[in-house]
Amino acid sequence: MSDSIIEVKRLTKIYEDGNVLAVDDISFEIKRGEIFALLGPNGAGKTTTISLLSTLLFPTKGEAKVNSFDIQKDPDRVRKSIGVVFQEPSLDNEMKAYENLELHGVLYGMPKKQRREKIQEVLKLVGLEDKANVYVKNYSGGMKRRLEIARGLLHEPKILFLDEPTLGLDPQTRRKIWDKIKELNQGNLEITILITTHYMDEADELADRICIMDRGKIIALDTSENLKKQISGDIIDIEFEITEDRTKIPTIINKLKELSGIKNISLGSTQKNGEEIPLNFKLPPNVDPETMKARIRETMSDPKKLIAAWKKYPMASQMFMNASIEMKIRIANLFADDLIEQIPEEIKQEIIKIKKGEYKNNETTSTPIISISCENGGKSLPLIIQKINDNNLIVKSVHMHQPKLEDVFLHFVGSAIREESSDRVKSIKNMIQMKQLRR
Amino acid sequence: MIKTNNLNSKFAIVNYAAIWILAKRELYEFFRSKTRLITSIAQGLLFLLIFSSGFAFININIGGVAIDSRAFVASGIAAIIILFNGIFGGMSILRDKMFGFMKELIVAPVSRRTLMTGKTLGLTLQTLIHVEILLGLSTVMGFFGYDISLILRMILIIPVAFLASLGIVGMGLTISTRLKDFQSFGIIQTFIVMPMFWFSGALFAFNNVPFFMQVIIMCNPFSYSVDLFRAVLLGVSFFPIWLDLTVMTLFGILFILLGARSFNRMEVS
Numbered sequence: 001m002s003d004s005i006i007e008v009k010r011l012t013k014i015y016e017d018g019n020v021l022a023v024d025d026i027s028f029e030i031k032r033g034e035i036f037a038l039l040g041p042n043g044a045g046k047t048t049t050i051s052l053l054s055t056l057l058f059p060t061k062g063e064a065k066v067n068s069f070d071i072q073k074d075p076d077r078v079r080k081s082i083g084v085v086f087q088e089p090s091l092d093n094e095m096k097a098y099e100n101l102e103l104h105g106v107l108y109g110m111p112k113k114q115r116r117e118k119i120q121e122v123l124k125l126v127g128l129e130d131k132a133n134v135y136v137k138n139y140s141g142g143m144k145r146r147l148e149i150a151r152g153l154l155h156e157p158k159i160l161f162l163d164e165p166t167l168g169l170d171p172q173t174r175r176k177i178w179d180k181i182k183e184l185n186q187g188n189l190e191i192t193i194l195i196t197t198h199y200m201d202e203a204d205e206l207a208d209r210i211c212i213m214d215r216g217k218i219i220a221l222d223t224s225e226n227l228k229k230q231i232s233g234d235i236i237d238i239e240f241e242i243t244e245d246r247t248k249i250p251t252i253i254n255k256l257k258e259l260s261g262i263k264n265i266s267l268g269s270t271q272k273n274g275e276e277i278p279l280n281f282k283l284p285p286n287v288d289p290e291t292m293k294a295r296i297r298e299t300m301s302d303p304k305k306l307i308a309a310w311k312k313y314p315m316a317s318q319m320f321m322n323a324s325i326e327m328k329i330r331i332a333n334l335f336a337d338d339l340i341e342q343i344p345e346e347i348k349q350e351i352i353k354i355k356k357g358e359y360k361n362n363e364t365t366s367t368p369i370i371s372i373s374c375e376n377g378g379k380s381l382p383l384i385i386q387k388i389n390d391n392n393l394i395v396k397s398v399h400m401h402q403p404k405l406e407d408v409f410l411h412f413v414g415s416a417i418r419e420e421s422s423d424r425v426k427s428i429k430n431m432i433q434m435k436q437l438r439r
Numbered sequence: 440m441i442k443t444n445n446l447n448s449k450f451a452i453v454n455y456a457a458i459w460i461l462a463k464r465e466l467y468e469f470f471r472s473k474t475r476l477i478t479s480i481a482q483g484l485l486f487l488l489i490f491s492s493g494f495a496f497i498n499i500n501i502g503g504v505a506i507d508s509r510a511f512v513a514s515g516i517a518a519i520i521i522l523f524n525g526i527f528g529g530m531s532i533l534r535d536k537m538f539g540f541m542k543e544l545i546v547a548p549v550s551r552r553t554l555m556t557g558k559t560l561g562l563t564l565q566t567l568i569h570v571e572i573l574l575g576l577s578t579v580m581g582f583f584g585y586d587i588s589l590i591l592r593m594i595l596i597i598p599v600a601f602l603a604s605l606g607i608v609g610m611g612l613t614i615s616t617r618l619k620d621f622q623s624f625g626i627i628q629t630f631i632v633m634p635m636f637w638f639s640g641a642l643f644a645f646n647n648v649p650f651f652m653q654v655i656i657m658c659n660p661f662s663y664s665v666d667l668f669r670a671v672l673l674g675v676s677f678f679p680i681w682l683d684l685t686v687m688t689l690f691g692i693l694f695i696l697l698g699a700r701s702f703n704r705m706e707v708s
Contacts, residue, residue, distance in 0.1 A: 056707065090539035094468055106460040107547035151543075195602035422443050 004028035005159060005192045006053065010062035013216075015047050022048040022297075024216035025062065030194060035185050037207035038196040039409065045216035046196035047087055050163050050319055053194070054084045062200055080108065083152030087163040087196075093137035097128060097147055100136060108154055108155035116281050122150040126180060129336075140171035149180060153191070159186065162195040168200060173200075202404040210405075213413050219412045227408045233263070234377030234400050234409055235344055236384065239369045242395035249368050252391055259377040264411075303334045310344050317347055322397050361417050373403070442495065454553045461544075461557025462564060465531065469565045479524075483573040486516045491643060499644045501675040507584070510673055513577040517570050517596075518668040521604045522639070522661055524569055525651055529611015529698075533618050537653035541707050554601030555702045559608050559695070566604045567597060573671075583672065592637030595671050602687050603664035616701040639665045645677040660690040 013023040023045045030036045038046040051057045053066055055075040064071045067081035091100050098119065105115035123129040126146040136144065145165065152160055162181070166174040179270065184191050197203055203210045204224050212220040212227075218228060240249065253265050296319075299305045309316040320331065332354040340348060374380040377400045388395055403411075470476060491509035499506045506694045535541040544554050574593060582591055614627055638655045639662045647651060667683040670676035676683065 056542070056546055067578070079546060082544075084546050086539060086542050088542075090541075092464070092535075092540045092545040093538065094471065095464065099464075099467075103460050103464060104457050104543070104547070107454075107549050109454070109456075109548070217669045230691040 001179055003032050004029040005068075006036075006064070006194065007065050008049075008053070008062075008064040011049070011052060012062055013045075013052055013057060014060045018046050023052065023059075026216070026218050028211055028215075028218060028221060030192060031253040033185070033190050033192055034208040035181070035193045035195060035206050037203040037210045038194070038211035038213055038375040039198065039200070039210050040196075041198055043215075044198075046198075046213055047163055047340070049213075050084070050161050050196060050214075053078075054082055054161055080155065082159045082161055083156055083157035084161045085145075085148045085152045085163060085165055089148065091136045091144060091148060091151075093273060093283065094135070095125070095138070096133050098132040099146065101151055103155050104151050110155060111272070119155055123154050123289075125153070128392055141167055143175070145169065145173070145177060146180070148176070151186070152419040153189075157191065158428060159192045159194065159304065162193060163366070164196055164198070166199070167199075176204070178205055196198040200409055204405045212409060214412070219284060220408070224405060228403050228405065230408065230411075233261075233373060233403075235403050236372045236374065236377050236381060237369060237401075238372065238384070238388070238395055239397040240397075241396045246393055249370065249395060252388060255391070256370075256372065256384055256385055259380060262372060262382050263375065265369045265370055280309045300331060303336075303339055306331070306334070307339070307342050309343075310347055317344060320347055320378075321350065322395070330375045356402040373407075443618030444498065448555055448703070453556060454549050457547075457549045457553050458557040462561035465528070465558065465561025465565055468531070469568070479520075479569060479570060480576075482537070483516065483520065483569075484576060485672070486519075487513055487562075487573070487577060487580070488600035490516065494642070495612065497647075501644065501677065504675055506673060506675060509582040510577075510584070510646070512642060512670070513574070513582045514540070514669050514672040515639075517573050517662075517672070518576075518601075518665040519567050519627060519636055519639070520569050520602065521600060522571055522607055522635055524566040524634065525604050525616070526611040527561065528565060529608055529613075529615045529648070530559065530624065530674075531562070531614040531615075532612055532702075533621070533624075535707075536615075536707060541705075545705075547599055547708050551703050552699065554697050555612065559605070559612070559698070560688075562608045563601060563604045566608075567600050570596070570600045592672055593689070596668065599664075599667050599671055600634070602684075602691060603661075603667070606660070606687065606694045608693035609691065613694060613700035613701050616698075616705045635661045639649065641664045641665045641676070660686055663687055663690075 002308060008026060008028050009420065011023055011026050012021075014021050020280045025047070026045075038044075038049060044167055051073060052059050053064055055071050055078050057385065058072065066078045069077040070077050092103075092324065095103070101122070102115065105119065110118065114153050119132075123132055126149055128143060128147060128150065130219075131139070131143065136147065140146065149160075149162070149165070150161075165181070166177050169177065181195070182195060185193050193206075195206060205310070207224065209217055209221065210227060220230070222230070256262060269276050298311050299316075306316075310320070320328070323331070333349045335343070335351060340351060370379075372384065379401065381398070385395065385398075456623050466473075490512040493510045494512055497508050499508050499511050521577070531540070545551075569592070574596065577583060578589060578593075610631075614631070618624070618627075638652070638659045640656050645656060645662075648656070663678060663683040663686040666676045667680065667687065670680055670683065
């Protein structure tokens with residue numbers, strides 16, 4: 001017996017009435033006992049994949065085996081092996097919770113005694129045992145979700161399909177459902193779970209392996225750790241000051257690419273709120289960024305505290321130098337002439353310049369920003385800054401961080417244009433025509 | 440057309456336990472929804488009172504036998520209940536589809552034939568109960584007179600009502616599996632239910648209407664159910680009983696098959 005519980009081979013699904021290629025030649029395997037996440041934006045084909053695997057839809061091409069039964073040749077055995085929790089609620093609101101479960105048990109051919117025991121068991125599992133005789137219409141969204149999970153487990157399936165299980169739920173309920181999912185997978189039930197989601201944190205939290213889908217195709221499949229490693233090293237976001245020289249940025253990018261250890265550079269721009277305090281330094285591990293921000297904000301309202309901070313922490317003075325012009329002007333205005341003498345030299349010069357009106361408040365708040373992924377941020381950063389300084393560009397802020405799953409996701413899916421190219425539409429139409437001709 | 444599974448499934452045998460629980464679900468719905476129960480009874484009563492008093496002065500004479508117009512109308516309305524209940528009941532499929540419950544049914548390892556049979560049985564039983572309630576009320580009000588043979592007639596009406604409702608429920612299923620939203624419901628109401636109601640001869644005697652109406656009534660398959668109802672309840676009918684039975688059976692088989700076909704092809708996404 002192979003250790004794969006689900007095998008998908010070149011599965012394709014075309015919705016003919018809409019000329020939509022929903023699932024495009026995907027192949028993957030799910031191992032017994034793992035949590036497997038299908039991650040992707042809306043319309044990526046995740047739900048279609050689940051519908052195909054749960055035999056709700058027939059594939060246009062390709063094949064798949066669930067619990068070693070073919071989804072086309074043996075749909076009933078497949079159905080008995082799986083529990084499905086759909087994206088939209090699928091409970092009968094006019095029946096009690098118990099009756100919903102009972103109907104499910106009968107449909108799955110469970111004998112009466114076993115059914116009764118199992119219903120109590122799954123209700124207890126999701127913490128609804130005292131709500132069994134309440135009409136489902138009186139349930140909250142989270143309770144309904146839990147009841148649906150209970151129902152999906154009632155017939156002791158080997159595999160549980162969860163289609164966006166926490167969509168639209170509050171954070172606490174989400175957490176509870178996550179815990180339940182982990183419990184099901186790790187406890188003595190050892191259920192293999194296929195989950196679809198478009199929440200990065202959900203996939204990161206739950207899944208052993210993540211399959212990133214976009215436009216019906218698999219674009220990456222690995223463990224969360226390995227996916228992050230694929231854009232390994234560090235991400236450095238550099239924000240530039242808006243100057244006339246900023247047209248040089250594309251040239252800079254090309255020059256930076258020549259440095260060793262640089263993998264990828266992308267250019268974007270941010271629209272930053274003037275009030276936002278950039279934490280452009282690495283926080284000590286146990287400090288909450290929000291408290292830090294609050295403390296900085298407090299310091300910034302009192303000129304005497306500011307001077308003390310500048311003298312004590314080099315980081316604080318660096319922050320001032322990197323701050324946006326709007327913020328600098330605001331801070332400069334706090335200081336009366338007699339206080340200026342007490343300010344450390346470097347900052348004093350800057351403030352005097354501002355007071356003389358050398359900086360003009362630039363109208364645009366959008367600043368160019370480049371995102372560099374490199375192997376070793378600590379090594380590359382000085383070189384990068386050096387290069388930038390050589391080209392007379394002013395760096396406004398630098399932010400270095402470990403890649404998050406979100407970065408991985410964006411790396412693969414990209415913020416690329418979503419429109420279908422005409423070639424693609426043509427090829428889909430061709431495929432459909434071919435299919436019709438063959439009939 | 441993309442064909443969904445199940446017809447070609449090896450397990451496409453009928454699962455009786457599943458049929459019964461699905462039928463029970465329909466019955467629960469009828470008895471639990473108090474508004475629905477009260478509305479349907481009140482509506483029946485209203486029809487009985489209005490039409491029987493409104494038509495009281497009309498002389499109805501079938502084949503030389505004078506008929507009490509109240510009994511005439513009551514038996515017609517009992518038949519009409521089958522039409523209304525059957526088609527609206529069929530709409531419960533649409534509701535299940537809209538509220539997602541249909542997915543739960545379809546992904547279950549039972550054949551669609553089982554699902555369809557369960558649903559049809561539930562709706563038919565619901566209709567039978569409703570018909571008996573209305574006939575009971577009419578009897579209490581003395582519309583049918585007080586006659587010992589009435590008990591026999593009330594029992595005999597059950598298989599007749601069952602046969603009549605099969606075709607109608609099948610029609611409801613055929614329509615509602617194809618509908619995608621509730622808006623289309625008004626169209627069904629106006630173009631199918633109402634004509635079948637008015638041109639069934641439930642409210643007026645076939646021999647009292649002009650020829651063109653007679654033709655339309657004869658084209659309406661439901662007229663024969665109404666006619667058989669009268670044959671059983673009042674002992675008089677416009678058409679021969681064998682014709683009533685033949686039309687009802689053919690109509691029933693046709694629409695149950697059509698309903699099953701649409702049910703098998705239904706895609707739920």
